[in-house]
Amino acid sequence: MAQRVLAGPRPGTTRPLGSPRAVIRRRREIVVAYLLLAPALLFVMGLLAYPIGWEVWASLTNSSVQRVSASYVGLYNYLVFLNDPEFWVAARNTIGFLALTAALKLALGTAVALALWRPFRVRPIVLLAVFLPWAYPAGAAMIGWDRFMSPPVHTAYSVLMGNLSVYFDRWLGNGTWGFLTLVLVNSWRGAAFTGIFLLAGLNGLPRELFDYAALEVRTTWRCFRLVTLPLLRPFLALATLLSLTTAVADLGNAWLLTGGRNVYPIVWTDSFRYALIAGQWGKASALALMLVPVLALLLFACYRLFDPLEEGQP
Amino acid sequence: MTAPRWLHPCLRACGLALIAAGSVFPIYMIAIESLKSVHEDVTGNPLIVLHPTLKWYLGLFDPVVWLRGEIAVQSVPFLVWLANTAIVFAGALAITLVTSVMGAYALGRLRPPGWRTWRRALFATYLIPQSLLFLPLYTLVFRLNLDDNLLALILIYPMLAVPFCVWLLSAYYQRLDPEVEESAYIEGASRTTAFLRIILPMSWPTVVAAGVFALGVISSDSIFAAVFLPNQFHQTLAAGLGTMGPSMDNLSVVAAVNLAAGTVVPIAALSAGAYVRGLTAAMVEGA
Numbered sequence: 295m296a297q298r299v300l301a302g303p304r305p306g307t308t309r310p311l312g313s314p315r316a317v318i319r320r321r322r323e324i325v326v327a328y329l330l331l332a333p334a335l336l337f338v339m340g341l342l343a344y345p346i347g348w349e350v351w352a353s354l355t356n357s358s359v360q361r362v363s364a365s366y367v368g369l370y371n372y373l374v375f376l377n378d379p380e381f382w383v384a385a386r387n388t389i390g391f392l393a394l395t396a397a398l399k400l401a402l403g404t405a406v407a408l409a410l411w412r413p414f415r416v417r418p419i420v421l422l423a424v425f426l427p428w429a430y431p432a433g434a435a436m437i438g439w440d441r442f443m444s445p446p447v448h449t450a451y452s453v454l455m456g457n458l459s460v461y462f463d464r465w466l467g468n469g470t471w472g473f474l475t476l477v478l479v480n481s482w483r484g485a486a487f488t489g490i491f492l493l494a495g496l497n498g499l500p501r502e503l504f505d506y507a508a509l510e511v512r513t514t515w516r517c518f519r520l521v522t523l524p525l526l527r528p529f530l531a532l533a534t535l536l537s538l539t540t541a542v543a544d545l546g547n548a549w550l551l552t553g554g555r556n557v558y559p560i561v562w563t564d565s566f567r568y569a570l571i572a573g574q575w576g577k578a579s580a581l582a583l584m585l586v587p588v589l590a591l592l593l594f595a596c597y598r599l600f601d602p603l604e605e606g607q608p
Numbered sequence: 609m610t611a612p613r614w615l616h617p618c619l620r621a622c623g624l625a626l627i628a629a630g631s632v633f634p635i636y637m638i639a640i641e642s643l644k645s646v647h648e649d650v651t652g653n654p655l656i657v658l659h660p661t662l663k664w665y666l667g668l669f670d671p672v673v674w675l676r677g678e679i680a681v682q683s684v685p686f687l688v689w690l691a692n693t694a695i696v697f698a699g700a701l702a703i704t705l706v707t708s709v710m711g712a713y714a715l716g717r718l719r720p721p722g723w724r725t726w727r728r729a730l731f732a733t734y735l736i737p738q739s740l741l742f743l744p745l746y747t748l749v750f751r752l753n754l755d756d757n758l759l760a761l762i763l764i765y766p767m768l769a770v771p772f773c774v775w776l777l778s779a780y781y782q783r784l785d786p787e788v789e790e791s792a793y794i795e796g797a798s799r800t801t802a803f804l805r806i807i808l809p810m811s812w813p814t815v816v817a818a819g820v821f822a823l824g825v826i827s828s829d830s831i832f833a834a835v836f837l838p839n840q841f842h843q844t845l846a847a848g849l850g851t852m853g854p855s856m857d858n859l860s861v862v863a864a865v866n867l868a869a870g871t872v873v874p875i876a877a878l879s880a881g882a883y884v885r886g887l888t889a890a891m892v893e894g895a
Contacts, residue, residue, distance in 0.1 A: 327718035334711030341767040345744035423628035429876030433830035433846045434865040438638035450654040494887030542737030546831045551850050582740040593735045
């Protein structure tokens with residue numbers, strides 16, 4: 295058993311173990327590996343462990359700015375929200391936002407990747423244009439988009455945008471325009487990232503597969519559905535996972551940089567509000583953690599999907 | 609070469625034009641708005657600028673009196689923000705890349721028992737929207753006496769980018785043919801020498817890709833920056849932009865947005881090709 299653990303993952307990557315010297319070398323290798331890994335783990339896990347622990351603890355107390363000593367209240371904060379119809383509206387909005395932006399990002403990103411896949415004359419220029427939205431700092435982009443979509447001051451296009459926002463809000467309920475702004479910003483940035491990411495994935499796929507497919511499959515659409523899409527599956531899952539964090543960060547940016555003007559009820563922006571304006575840390579923490587089960591399910595699904603990529607080539 | 613013909617060429621050209629235009633249009637809008645006078649911004653054509661002026665840009669470097677609500681705030685120390693941003697980016701990027709390369713080499717090449725699990729655990733942290741952790745992180749920063757200090761950001765930003773960088777680089781090192789290294793050992797090189805002289809130069813496109821990704825993530829944060837840096841003279845651009853409210857007769861904030869983007873976009877633009885190549889190199893099966 296110990297021998298097998300020390301033998302490393304795959305034959306051929308390390309020298310076969312026979313002599314005790316080889317075992318010692320492998321042991322030293324493992325020690326070195328952990329030493330090299332330590333800083334990365336410290337920066338990520340170390341910095342995450344404390345805050346997550348704190349957040350879980352805080353969500354079980356009534357801690358707030360006004361109270362010096364917090365007392366344990368059990369699941370009270372969670373129960374308050376579960377019985378609060380407003381929370382359910384916010385939860386629906388949040389999951390809707392994540393699903394909608396994820397779908398948009400994947401669809402647009404796939405289109406971008408397929409369009410840029412084969413070389414053509416101005417490809418570098420188009421690639422650069424597609425790359426810019428993601429490279430543009432999110433905070434700056436948020437301010438720009440907000441100025442454009444809901445102009446805070448009178449400009450040449452503010453009347454048009456104002457009319458549009460009123461029209462949408464009448465049609466689909468208050469706050470629709472603010473929600474659409476967020477969806478647009480996030481999709482604009484996320485589609486750029488997803489597109490480039492999928493393009494890299496496509497570039498890495500063996501060309502022969504598509505040559506065979508061209509012989510076997512008649513229509514483009516079938517080829518895409520039966521060959522390209524299954525091959526891209528792990529990359530799609532990864533891109534979804536990566537864009538999720540961005541989506542949440544964008545919500546925070548929107549809330550912060552528009553001076554809290556963009557107060558469409560979304561679970562996390564509500565959490566920001568509880569924390570920064572009301573100072574209700576316990577409630578804010580509970581709210582931030584409410585959707586963790588949903589996220590965990592998503593992570594599990596993504597892992598099932600991108601497993602093939604993890605395996606690599608023997 | 610019988611690649612599947614995806615689209616009718618004409619349709620395809622239209623699609624590409626649409627993609628490029630959609631990506632650049634908002635950037636273009638905010639760029640030309642910063643060149644307009646207030647008069648032109650209100651009465652002119654929103655899509656073009658006829659009488660460009662640089663006064664908003666120049667104004668950022670003058671002492672301006674800002675009206676925020678009721679309080680007149682002293683000028684925005686734009687150059688200070690710029691310098692702070694450079695310090696934070698450089699520091700966070702260096703830490704991110706060094707720790708990622710080390711960790712990735714350990715996971716992809718040395719493969720201690722359970723390396724797969726470690727890699728997954730690192731990557732799983734991506735599912736925790738880090739922006740939700742600003743409150744506990746703030747208490748942590750406060751305890752370490754780092755509030756209002758750029759070091760807080762330099763230490764926290766790597767957390768945002770390291771998981772992806774480790775995953776990307778370790779995928780590359782894992783797929784790298786071990787014989788490259790073996791031959792170096794036969795020549796009598798130590799592991800360190802082999803890594804620094806052979807492996808690292810071979811992986812530079814992927815390192816660049818990781819760096820570009822990290823830069824994108826770091827420059828996109830404004831939540832941590834705003835929460836940790838209350839003092840105007842210690843702020844980075846991201847935090848400073850949030851303090852510049854919109855006002856009727858002043859387009860400085862738009863100019864500031866463009867300048868802030870100007871710190872990152874050129875770097876990213878120059879490395880767009882390398883970024884795609886580096887990502888591909890990490891994903892290629894059996895490279």
